[in-house]
Amino acid sequence: MPETAAPRRARGAFPGARSAVLAGLLVVVPVLAGCIADPGPTPTGTLSSSPAGPGNTSGAPSTSAPLETTQSSNKAPVYWIGRSDSNVFLYREFRDVPEQENPVTRALRAMMSDKPLDPDFFTPWQNPSQLATSISGKDVITVDVSEDAFNSNLDADMAARAVQQLVYTATAAAASSGLIDSGQQIRVRILVDGHTDYVAFNHVQLGSLMARTSGLVAPVWIIDPQEDVEVADGSVKITGRSTVAGGKLRWQILRSEDNGNKTPFLTGETTAAADPAQAGVFTLALTLPAGDFELRVAQASSPEGPEGGSEDTRSFRVR
Structure with a gap:
């Protein structure tokens, strides 16, 4: 796929009153045991679990969330962002989705196009005009999405959580459908219109491989x-x-x-x-x-x- 050198940024404003709700929200990092840790550094767009701050638990140990297991159901696992008082976490729902596309693509399309069943959840993603996914080997998922999916105005913390929402959903869909080996760490590369240089929501540099960041799922x-x-x-x-x-x-x-x-x-x-x-x-x-x-x-x-x-x-x- 073609690549360019200069970073590009998303445009647009978050619709309705959500922008006021999203601004400044931070996450409490829970402890999640017995899972695969994400060794990637924070500059890749993932979140560190150690800094103290409003709504954070300083020094809390954590590891990455376990992958979903293979299931016979056709329902797609979709992660949403949910608020609990001043905290923000990722929550999962299983959704009925059309079967015209592969399991990863249809789960991500639901994440970007549908509304959560639970009114406490939301998604900052917009319905993309183009979306495609592929799997390389047993541990790399590539997601290629059009720029219009990022037409929301988010702060840095929420932008990082939105990107992780995609990573969690893509890996969950691939694991639950048996397309990947859930016994190893699964990584995701996000392309935008075929390019690796995009800065998601004006904050998160895309293109490098990303794994599930620890401590983001709801306690x-x-x-x-x-x-x-x-x-x-x-x-x-x-x-x-x-x-x-x-x-x-x-x-x-x-x-x-x-x-x-x-x-x-x-x-x-x-x-x-x-x-x-x-x-x-x-x-x-x-x-x-x-x-x-x-x-x-x-x-x-x-x-x-x-x-x-x-x-x-x-x-x-x-x-």
């Missing part, structure tokens, strides 16, 4: 049920993931009343799996009556509590 997130789904009967299976393998989690079910208020209905604790093959996974099986509910899950072992960004919520209904 805890609910996988199922997804936002606003309807459960056919009262048997509800809840699954999720915590970054603390073997850690305790608090959960609560709130029921929506006719007046719009939410009242506590069930509470309890569970433990995330410590087994390396399922590290951090938690499951709950509950019997609930018909109604509208909200699930809240938080790390009980987190010294910061839910205010530190370690809580996730999900609304669903039982009919």
Whole structure:
């Protein structure tokens, strides 16, 4: 593919009121054990986990998020950016996508074109006029996207997270579809209109190989049920993931009343799996009556509590 020498920059403003929300948001770095670390230096566009600052945990050790495992479902894993108080993390949803394109391309297209199911999530990416992906060997994914995908005005921190949102989604889609060997570190090269010299969102230099940056996934997130789904009967299976393998989690079910208020209905604790093959996974099986509910899950072992960004919520209904 052709290359040019002078860096080019993205243009455009972030639509609506999101720009005010995004400015200045920083991330709390969680501890994620038993995974492949990203050895790349911060200047490549990845984020360091060590500096202290507002919303950061100074000196917190971390490693990169584990790759998804191969699944038989046709749903695409898509990562979004989510806010929890003053913190920003990556969260994953599984989405129904058309099958006309390869798994990596269709997952990235959903990330750039669709809206998250959960209203707490968002994406700064724009629908690109051109998008293509390829895989070299067993560990390199190349993404070639048109410049119009970057038409958002972001600060440096959010720009780095947006690029990592793409890296996480591309690697997740390739791993879950069995296109790459998830037992090794997978790297992503991002091209813009075939060039390696682009500066994404005016902040992140693209073109070099990038791996998943450590500490960006949410400390805890609910996988199922997804936002606003309807459960056919009262048997509800809840699954999720915590970054603390073997850690305790608090959960609560709130029921929506006719007046719009939410009242506590069930509470309890569970433990995330410590087994390396399922590290951090938690499951709950509950019997609930018909109604509208909200699930809240938080790390009980987190010294910061839910205010530190370690809580996730999900609304669903039982009919």
